[in-house]
Amino acid sequence: MMRSGTKRTSDNHATTSPKKVKVGTAAEGYDEKKHFEATYETLAKELLEDMKTYRLPANGLAWVEKMLNYTIPGGKMNRGLTVVSSLKSLKKRDLTEEELLHAEVLGWCVELLQAFFLISDDIMDSSVTRRGAPCWYRAEGVGMIAINDAFIVEATIYRLIKKYFRGHAFYADLLDLMHEVTYQTELGQLMDLITAPEDNVDLTRFSIEKYKYIVEFKTAYYSFYLPVALAMMLHGIPADSDSYKQALRVLLPLGEYFQAQDDYLDCFGSPEVIGKIGTDIEDNKCSWLVNQALPLCNAEQRKKLDENYGQRKPENVAVVKQVYAELDLEGLYRNYEEESHAKVMKLIEEIDEKVLPRDMFVTFVKRVYKRNK
Known part of the structure; x- marks a missing residue:
């Protein structure tokens, strides 16, 4: 052992x-x-x-x-x-x-x-x-x-x-935190999979509410909350302290922005830069982009999305991306990015410095803001 x-x-x-x-x-x-x-x-x-x-x-x-x-x-x-x-x-x-x-x-x-x-x-x-x-x-x-x-x-x-x-005194709390966040992530993954099964494309299943749930549980808890919560535990902050709730108030919106950013890069990023070939369109993903497109598109554009989203042929993907271009989703994302950054920075300013240091969150924001991979 x-x-x-x-x-x-x-x-x-x-x-x-x-x-x-x-x-x-x-x-x-x-x-x-x-x-x-x-x-x-x-x-x-x-x-x-x-x-x-x-x-x-x-x-x-x-x-x-x-x-x-x-x-x-x-x-x-x-x-x-x-x-x-x-x-x-x-x-x-x-x-x-x-x-x-x-x-x-x-x-x-x-x-x-x-x-x-x-x-x-x-x-x-x-x-x-x-x-x-x-x-x-x-x-x-x-x-x-x-x-x-x-x-x-x-x-x-x-x-x-x-x-x-x-x-260590916090050993049980440490195990509980890891198990809890793993469980949360798996619930988010479940909703991702059943909301957008690859073999049954139905865009009526998508909604911004479902998207936010998937993002919170699949991404935000383990990617944003967990690293900070682990540091707080190492620092000796009790697991039942309200400090963890304060951290969540900042980190969950930051996680939502990060996932929208990831979805944007999956479609518009360069594979040579991001290190992978984006497949959200082919995989019928309930992504930020498609959830922005659905309420904006006209009848003809909606028909194109229904017929081409979730299909693996390059020509189908190209049709979806053309609809995205017509709706200027790149411009919409850039506005969303600035709004999200301003929102998170405002939440950071509201943190009581006597409880948690603001620079801890600012460092995290700097690592993800305007990333290109």
């Missing part, structure tokens, strides 16, 4: 004499992202060592190592890095080595959760590429083994939490 992290956070990380690391500054020798990536290398090795205690054969270990390295690193890592930056904002000082390690471990737990969702989602959506490479299930020799791989990735989250936090 993996050991608790109360005395030593790992075999190589003693915590009796913590040193301070200038997290998020231009300190000599410190690069936030590179340091975070280096911690992944350590954690991946620890997870493989842990699997050896279950007598996993060499070819199984080799498979897991390849799978983890294919599906976990390489993304923007905004979710994981937000745990680190949020804890620094809460502490209002540089982090000690132990604090930094704990924040990075939980940051990677968020990234592992993200990978678990993406491996599964790519299969459900029959997606082709992810981060500029074939989706894991489309990699040579993988196929539906990817379903079990997704389960393994999810399980590694709790191996790490057990190792590093079992002896």
Whole structure:
């Protein structure tokens, strides 16, 4: 079994004499992202060592190592890095080595959760590429083994939490938070799938209300609330504190903006930049774009959407995009982006600085505002 992290956070990380690391500054020798990536290398090795205690054969270990390295690193890592930056904002000082390690471990737990969702989602959506490479299930020799791989990735989250936090007072709350957010995300995914099944296109099922539910539960909780809530827990804020509700007031609208942004990039972004080929139109997705188009289009445009949305042929996709162009959805999105940014920044200004630092949220906003991938 993996050991608790109360005395030593790992075999190589003693915590009796913590040193301070200038997290998020231009300190000599410190690069936030590179340091975070280096911690992944350590954690991946620890997870493989842990699997050896279950007598996993060499070819199984080799498979897991390849799978983890294919599906976990390489993304923007905004979710994981937000745990680190949020804890620094809460502490209002540089982090000690132990604090930094704990924040990075939980940051990677968020990234592992993200990978678990993406491996599964790519299969459900029959997606082709992810981060500029074939989706894991489309990699040579993988196929539906990817379903079990997704389960393994999810399980590694709790191996790490057990190792590093079992002896901490908030251990049960930490587990509860991870399970709660996972459950919320799966409910959002369910509504996404049954609202827009690929084999039964019916645009009358779509509505902005359903879209907002899907976005809140499928995206906002795990991508925006979870990283900040984890930092708050590390900082010692009790799980029943109203501070978490204050954080939600800002982070849920930010998550809604992020998903609308993602939907926009899926259609109008460059595959070379965003690292994947957008398939929301082909997949019959209940996206921000189609929900904006439906109440705006005339009878002829609506007929074109009904006949071409959710179809996989390039010519069908082209017809949908032409309707989007006629309705100037790009311009509509740019206005929405500015309005959403102003709304979120106003909510941040309303936060009581004595309860939560505003810069914690501003940092998050800067990471997603006007992103192009």
